[in-house]
Amino acid sequence: MTQIMNTPRLKPPRREDGRIIIHFDYDCFYAQVIENQQPALKFLPLGIKQKSILATCNYVARRAGVNKLMGISDAKKVCPELILVDGEDLSAFRDVSKKMYRLLRSFSWNRKLERLGLDEYFMDVTDMVDYNVELLNRNALDQSFFCLSKDDPEQGFTYDASSVAGCVYGSTVSPGQDSTSHTQYLRLVAASHLARYTRMQIEEQGYTSAAGISTNKLLAKLVGNLHKPRNQTTLLAFTDEEVWSFMDTHQLRKIPGIGSRTTSILKSHLLPPPNLDSNDEDSPKEALTAYLVRTHPAVSPSSLERLLFAPGAERGLGEKTWSLLHGVDNSAVKPASDVPTQISIEDTYQGLDEPNEISTQLKLLSASLLRRMHIDLVEEGRWIAQPKTMRLTTRPYRRDKPYNWNRASRSVSLPGWACGLGIPNEDIALRLAEEVLLPMFRRLNPGPRGWQVGLLNVCVTNMIIVAGIGEGAGAGAGGAGRDIGDMFRRQEDVLREFTAYEEEVDDEERVAEDDGRGFPDEVTDDNASGKISLDRKEEGEGSDVEWEEDDHDGLETCTKCGHLIPSFALTAHERYHAMEP
Incomplete structure (x- = not known):
């Protein structure tokens, strides 16, 4: 092996085990939504298509030899009986996702429930677990009761705190009764029973899921991938060596x-x-x-x-x-929010180079974005939040380059008329494309031709909670509250426009790099805090999961020197070039 550098090895990073995290992931979520709409399909091979690819398929189809990411023609050859349902319109999937999200949130005390797309969640249950472990009678662990409410001691369920619910990775033997590790064992046991109880509540709504239980998001997600579908796994690793052994595989x-x-x-x-x-x-x-x-x-x-x-x-x-x-992940589970930090729509292409093609695609993306805005931000005929910024991101088509290669973005203030409720959405979408997106595209891609566009992403962000929703609002419908605390709470979202973030890609709905056949190899959907891949990642199963590290959203590529420049500084940077001899 080639050595990187002769750098002295440092001590392993310190792992903090104070939290208890549950990771939930629905089984074949898109297929389950369709099956619940048409119950007869549960017993037939079912595939969800997007463009020319199978985004996902149910387990009946998989037993017949069909796999997600297959081309439609190939899938039909393998399984001629395969029933195909179009998955381009995500509205039904989003509606179910919201319903399940609210159900999960009803179990949370601290509201630390983080969505990763439509079918995946992290839930920090540390407070619930610690409260219930304190109540345990360690002389009668098999007759325990898990309280789901501090105010109502009868609200909860009985469980056996002497054994883990579901599958286990690691030692299946309880540590010594007086050791610190035994308390940690009891915490993980309690969390495993809470995970199973929650999953059963979800199943009553018609949806099966898998879960992973551990002390951080990374470990919970990885261990939850081990036994799918309709199962759960708890990681019992109390030493560094045990955690490393799990990660090393x-x-x-x-x-x-x-x-x-x-x-x-x-x-x-x-x-x-x-x-x-x-x-x-x-x-x-x-x-x-x-x-x-x-x-x-x-x-x-x-x-x-x-x-x-x-x-x-x-x-x-x-x-x-x-x-x-080393299995160390100190990232927090973000508190639940009904309002997404941003909403974006994206698609990939094999080298768009005609002005009318660009215009057509921007109009389609604009219309889809507007539909999303109304689904996520309008309730009972009024806006619960309004975005203040619109961003356009482009990228040239290069099959041999990574997803984020040469991405360039530009942001502008979203016009007030874009949030008009008395104007037909078609008219607003057309105006957004012609008056906002096309001018931004021309700034990002100067010149009449030679663009070879491989990606277009339109996004609205910098959400402002509309006054009149919640306590303390008094500016009237359609305005924004002036609460100073809210201003500071929004500060991070505002700054995101000018910062390259490691997890920014997780907030975008995207169709990733074309594989050369004219369809995506990944589709993601944004939400309050994370992402979902419709095909490669949508049902987990050890699939590729990206918390990508090399995204440059919020930066723009200078057309002269090629450097990435923050959006707010691009004008000054261009003046610098103009003064060059």
């Missing part, structure tokens, strides 16, 4: 937070050249695991930082990657 690209760019760079440095005589790209010899990176003598936070550094990339990427390899 994972291929690098399967670890959330480690993106394709990082994986590609590390693979080129740490793995031997591929065997030209072998056509098996997925052979164990060529798989880069967390173990190979974590134990490599030349790998350390500082060496990773130098190796992964790129202009505009996130600072501290080396330390972050080093931590993830």
Whole structure:
């Protein structure tokens, strides 16, 4: 193996086990929604298509040899009886997702429930678990009661606190009765029973799910992938070595937070050249695991930082990657919110280069975005929140380049008429495309031709809660409240427009890199805090999960020098070039 650098190895990162996190992931969510609409389909092979690809399929279809990401024609050859349902319109999926989200939120005391797209959630249950562990009679653990309300002691369920509910990864033997690890064991046991109870409540609504239980988001998600569908797994790992042993089994690209760019760079440095005589790209010899990176003598936070550094990339990427390899993830579960931080629609293309094609696509995206705005932000005929900023992102088509290659963005204030409720949506969408998006596109892509557009993304962000919704609002319908506390709460969302964030891509609905057949290999949907991949990630099952590290939203590419410049500084940067001799 090629050594990266002769950098002294630092101590392993410190892991904090004070939290208890449950990760929920619905089984074949899109297929389940359709099956609940048409119950007869539950027993037939069902595929959800998007463009020319199978976004996902139910388990009946999988048993017949069909896999997600298959081309429609290939899937039909494998299973001629396959029933196809169009998945382009996500409205029904979003409606069910909202319903399930509200159900999960009803169990939370601290409102720390983070959505990752339509079918995936992180739930911080530390307060509920600690409260119930304190109530345990350790001499009669098998006769325990889990309180779901501090105010009503009868609201809850009985459970056996002497054993874990569901599957277990790690030691199945309870630690010593007097040890600290035994208390941690009881916390995880209680959380496993809460997870099962919650999943059963979800099943009463007609939807099965899988769950993972651990002490941080990373571990909860990874362990929840082990036994699917309709199951759950608890990670019993009380020492660093036990956590590392669990992490070491994972291929690098399967670890959330480690993106394709990082994986590609590390693979080129740490793995031997591929065997030209072998056509098996997925052979164990060529798989880069967390173990190979974590134990490599030349790998350390500082060496990773130098190796992964790129202009505009996130600072501290080396330390972050080093931590993830060791199962350390201190990111918080974000509190629940009914209002998304941003709403975006995106599609990919194989080199749009005609002005009328660009105009047509921007009109379609504008119409879809407006529909989303009304679904997510309008209730009972009035806005509950209004976006103040519109952003357009483009990228040239290059099949051999990563998803974020040469992305450029521009943001402007969203015109007030875009939130008019008395104007037909078709008229507003057309006006947005012609008066807002097309001018931004021309600024991002000067010149009459030669664009070869591979991606278009339209987004609204900087949400302002409308006065009159909630306490303390008094500015009248359609206005914005003037509460100083609300101003500071919105500060982070405002600053996001001028910052490159590691998780910014998680807030976008996107169709990722074309695979050359004219359809996407990934579709994501944005929400309050995360993402869902409609095909590659939608049902988990050990699929590729991206918390991408190399997104540059909020930055714009200078057309003269090619550097990434914050949107607010681009004008001054252009003046700098104008003064050059």
